[in-house]
Structures are given as C-alpha cells and as structure tokens.
Amino acid sequence: MTGKRSAIRIANRLEEVGFSDIVQIRNKVLELRAAGQPVHAFHGGEPFFETPDTVKFAAVKALTDNRTRYAPSSGIDPLREAIAHKLEMKNRMAAGVDDVLVTVGGAHALYAAFQTVLNQGDDVLLFSPYWTPIRDMITMAQARPVMVPTETARRNGLTKSLEHYSTPATRAIYYNTPQNPSGAVFSRAEAEEVAKFAIQRDLIVFADEAYEDLVYEGEHVSIAALPGMEERTITCFTLSKTYGMTGWRVGYAVAKEPFMTGMRKVVLYSTNGVSTPTQWAAVEALATPQNAIDARREEFRLRRDLLVKGLNELGLECNLPAGAFYAFPCVTNISKSSRKVAEILLEKAHVATIPGVVFGAQGEGHVRFSYSVAPEAIEKGLEALRKVLG
Ligand SMILES: Cc1ncc(COP(=O)(O)O)c(C=O)c1O
Numbered sequence: 454m455t456g457k458r459s460a461i462r463i464a465n466r467l468e469e470v471g472f473s474d475i476v477q478i479r480n481k482v483l484e485l486r487a488a489g490q491p492v493h494a495f496h497g498g499e500p501f502f503e504t505p506d507t508v509k510f511a512a513v514k515a516l517t518d519n520r521t522r523y524a525p526s527s528g529i530d531p532l533r534e535a536i537a538h539k540l541e542m543k544n545r546m547a548a549g550v551d552d553v554l555v556t557v558g559g560a561h562a563l564y565a566a567f568q569t570v571l572n573q574g575d576d577v578l579l580f581s582p583y584w585t586p587i588r589d590m591i592t593m594a595q596a597r598p599v600m601v602p603t604e605t606a607r608r609n610g611l612t613k614s615l616e617h618y619s620t621p622a623t624r625a626i627y628y629n630t631p632q633n634p635s636g637a638v639f640s641r642a643e644a645e646e647v648a649k650f651a652i653q654r655d656l657i658v659f660a661d662e663a664y665e666d667l668v669y670e671g672e673h674v675s676i677a678a679l680p681g682m683e684e685r686t687i688t689c690f691t692l693s694k695t696y697g698m699t700g701w702r703v704g705y706a707v708a709k710e711p712f713m714t715g716m717r718k719v720v721l722y723s724t725n726g727v728s729t730p731t732q733w734a735a736v737e738a739l740a741t742p743q744n745a746i747d748a749r750r751e752e753f754r755l756r757r758d759l760l761v762k763g764l765n766e767l768g769l770e771c772n773l774p775a776g777a778f779y780a781f782p783c784v785t786n787i788s789k790s791s792r793k794v795a796e797i798l799l800e801k802a803h804v805a806t807i808p809g810v811v812f813g814a815q816g817e818g819h820v821r822f823s824y825s826v827a828p829e830a831i832e833k834g835l836e837a838l839r840k841v842l843g
Pocket residue numbers: 498557558559560561584629632633661663690691692693699703704
C-alpha cells in the first residue's frame with residue numbers, strides 16, 4: 454500500500470521528547486572507570502551518605518512480616534498520615550491525608566502533576582536554568598515550556614519577567630526552590646510575588662521542593678502555604694535527597710481537588726503505587742528527628758564552602774549557592790561552550806561535571822559540580838583542576 458506510514462514507529466507525542474544528556478555523561482564516566490582511570494566525580498545528583506540503617510531495617514521487617522501484597526495505589530495510611538503531619542509541622546501546609554499521594558520518587562509526582570493539569574497547547578513558565586527532565590516532562594504532556602531566565606528575573610523583578618513571558622496560553626508556573634542546578638533559593642518575598650501573579654492570572658503552580666531540607670542561607674518557603682495558594686498549587690516532594698533514598702523511588706505529591714483525583718488516576722494506571730516494603734521504610738524515614746536532618750545539612754554546608762572557595766581561587770567565578778548541593782561556576786574563561794569545558798575537565802583533569810547548557814540556554818557558560826562527595830574527594834578534585842588550570 455502506498456502512502457501508509459509504517460507501524461514500526463513511536464507515538465507522535467514522544468517524538469519531541471529528549472533523552473537525558475546527564476545519562477550520557479554518567480556512561481562516559483563508567484567507561485573511564487572500567488578502563489581503570491580514576492575519576493573525580495562531581496557530576497552526580499545523590500546525597501553522599503547511605504540510607505540510614507533504621508530505614509533499611511524497617512524495609513526488612515516489612516518483608517519478614519509479609520507486608521508484600523498490593524497496597525492502596527495512593528499509599529498506605531500510616532505513610533500518608535506521617536506525611537500530613539510533616540506538612541503541617543515543617544511546611545505550614547494545612548493538608549489532610551486525602552490531599553497526599555505517594556509516588557515513585559519526586560519525578561513521578563511531577564509527571565502525574567503535569568499529566569493531570571496540562572492540555573495540548575498550554576504554556577508553562579519555567580525558571581531557567583532548570584532540572585533537565587522538567588522540559589521533557591512538560592513536552593510529553595503536549596504542553597510548551599517557556600523559559601524565564603532566573604537571574605534576570607530576580608534582578609529586574611519576578612512579576613515583570615513573568616508578565617513578559619506570559620501568553621494567552623499560559624496555564625502554569627513550575628517553581629523549584631532550592632533550585633537544581635544553580636542552588637538558588639527564592640525568598641519569602643519572591644514566593645509571595647509568584648503567588649500573587651498566579652492568583653491574578655489564574656495560573657496553577659507546580660512546586661518542586663526536592664531540596665527543602667538543604668537551605669544554608671535564608672528560609673525554605675512552601676508556596677502552597679501562602680494565602681490563596683493551596684487550591685492552585687501541586688507540591689512535589691521526594692525522600693531521595695533528605696534521607697539518602699534515591700534508589701528506593703519514593704516521594705509524594707500534595708494537592709486539592711480536582712487535581713488529586715486526576716493524579717490518583719495517573720498513578721493507578723502508570724505504576725499502581727509504590728512497592729509496599731518501600732512505603733514502610735518511608736514511614737521510618739519520616740520519623741527521623743529534625744536535629745539529625747539539621748546535622749546533615751551542616752555536613753553539606755562544609756562541603757559547599759570548601760568547593761566554592763577552591764573554584765573561586767582557580768578563577769572559576771562561583772556564587773555561594775544558598776541551597777541544594779550544587780555549585781554552578783562561570784567557566785567562560787576556559788571556553789564559551791559548556792560542553793567543551795566539561796569535556797576538557799573530564800579528559801585533562803578526570804573531573805566529571807555536567808555542562809550547564811543541558812539545564813537550558815540560560816545555563817550556558819557554566820558547569821554544574823555536585824559537592825555531595827567526601828571533603829577529601831573535593832580536595833583531590835580541586836588539586837586535579839589546579840594542575841590543569843592553575
Ligand atoms: C529539582 C529536582 N526535582 C525533583 C527531583 C526528583 O528526584 P527523585 O525522582 O529521585 O525523587 C530531582 C532529582 O534530582 C531534582 O533535582
């Protein structure tokens with residue numbers, strides 16, 4: 454038959470969706486290591502510490518107690534209750550158990566949120582540089598990501614910038630604080646500004662608070678807790694970063710109706726929920742005392758100060774990031790292309806970083822270092838850089 458397209462093709466909506474560059478860099482590092490080459494690994498996105506034993510034991514106990522059957526697809530009650538309590542105490546969000554949905558990590562919470570709210574042709578305002586998968590997740594929901602340069606916006610006023618990039622099709626704002634990759638933390642005044650804009654324009658806010666416990670300067674403000682925001686905000690959290698649980702794949706979303714019902718459907722028909730033993734482990738993780746979380750943050754702060762000082766001494770100009778665990782220095786004195794810089798650093802110094810451009814055009818001219826490694830590893834990495842750049 455002529456003119457008929459072959460059946461061997463993927464759905465149209467996936468054609469525009471990219472595959473993460475970060476995975477390709479990770480593969481290159483694995484290749485170098487397999488060839489016996491040492492690599493100073495600053496490219497990761499994981500906490501430096503292991504999952505606490507208490508959390509592991511809770512999973513083992515769930516297994517030996519035969520808690521291995523289907524759980525409710527939206528999450529077991531003890532976990533949703535623990536999350537609702539945490540939201541009230543830490544985030545000042547008035548969320549009940551019915552407003553909480555357990556997801557396969559923060560990524561799945563975001564996926565469910567985008568799928569629930571967005572229609573084909575919608576625009577989503579996205580502060581850039583941004584966490585790479587966000588652009589693709591929005592595209593996969595058949596909406597259009599519209600970049601709002603964060604630095605310029607903060608300098609000139611967020612409202613002015615959000616107004617500038619809004620179109621009649623604007624439906625939502627993706628609001629990430631603390632930010633990956635820049636480590637920027639939006640202030641309370643900025644959160645209030647974004648909230649005011651969202652209410653005035655009748656927009657939905659996707660709040661991504663993956664790094665809520667890693668704020669070194671200023672405070673973490675959950676935008677959903679501001680007046681008038683809970684009905685129009687979907688907040689996505691993860692246990693990955695706070696509790697060293699990246700591989701467990703557990704997070705949660707907080708939303709009001711009608712979004713919660715929509716998101717429950719997305720979870721039911723995508724994963725049918727998080728594995729039951731993992732959810733019991735998550736209950737234990739949420740019982741971690743706040744002083745243990747604070748002590749971890751101080752360990753991160755030490756690493757941040759060490760790396761940022763070293764980078765600046767090397768002439769790689771770097772602001773002190775207020776949150777998360779990334780430094781995002783300017784590297785244009787090596788090359789204008791961040792891909793080229795990351796390549797040079799990896800090949801000549803065996804220092805693995807992520808080129809800033811993969812986080813959006815506004816990230817060009819920078820590379821991302823994660824300082825979530827041992828202080829000695831930071832020292833060794835800086836020494837390797839000094840030999841090449843110094
Ligand atoms: C900004 C941001 N949001 C969400 C996530 C999701 O994390 P996970 O899917 O591991 O819970 C990450 C992970 O790197 C992130 O950097």
